[in-house]
Amino acid sequence: MKLISFNVNGIRAAAKKGLLESIQELNPDIMGFQETKATEVQVREVLFGLDYHIYAFSAEKLGYSGTAVISKKEALSVQYGIGIPEHDDQGRAITCEFEDFYFLNVYVPNSGNELVRLPYRKTWDEALLNYIKELEKKKPVVYCGDLNVAHREIDIKNAASNYNKTAGYTQDEIDGMDNYLNSGLVDTFRTLHPEVVKYSWWSFRMNARARNIGWRIDYFLVSENLMPRVKEAFILNEVEGSDHCPVGIIME
16 A cells, blocks of 8 residues: 655646656555645546545635645544644645545644744644544554654754754754654654655755755654555655655555
8 A cells, every 4th residue: 555645735736747647657446645735626627537535624724734634435423623723724734544544644734934823733742643643543544644843863954953943843843753753653764764864845946956955854653563564755856846855655
């Protein structure tokens, strides 16, 4: 089973840059999208013709945030949001239930310029972890998406110059990721590739992608008891169409 996550930075824009061809080539069983910047109707229009079930959740603010999931198998149930209104008006989370696990696709809030949203980000991380622990009482969880944090120095090109200055690499955000991992979730890529330097996001500025000045901020975390089923974790740097690239896992 191939599971993929991709922050498309606008699903309609990505469609003009080869998104549908990439989906067909990758042939995922389940794929999560973040930052769709589109309504459910617009997402369905973009993905029309693909042989997938489509689930989309948009923000109240048009053209902002948003998530979507496509799956070859129909989900047993779908929850949009995490059940907390202050977090759910931005279309940031979709949970699809399948026979053996929950697939949780999330676009984690960015802490913003000058870290103005860092306090909100901290409340989000706490709320989402509580939500995951409730899901795990029923089934294991596959949690993927743009988590907007580089966890360790290996995950960011210029660690020292960004630490505690730039959204996505503050100690508070790192602590938030530590809390996920200390609660029993596993970072699939780093577990299977402990020394590999690979990034999933690059700034549009300064020719950063060509120079590989990037961050690893897109992840697949899984419940500990699912990790034995994870046979591979990968980052697809060669797939373009966004300032992010897809990441994924292969599960038995």
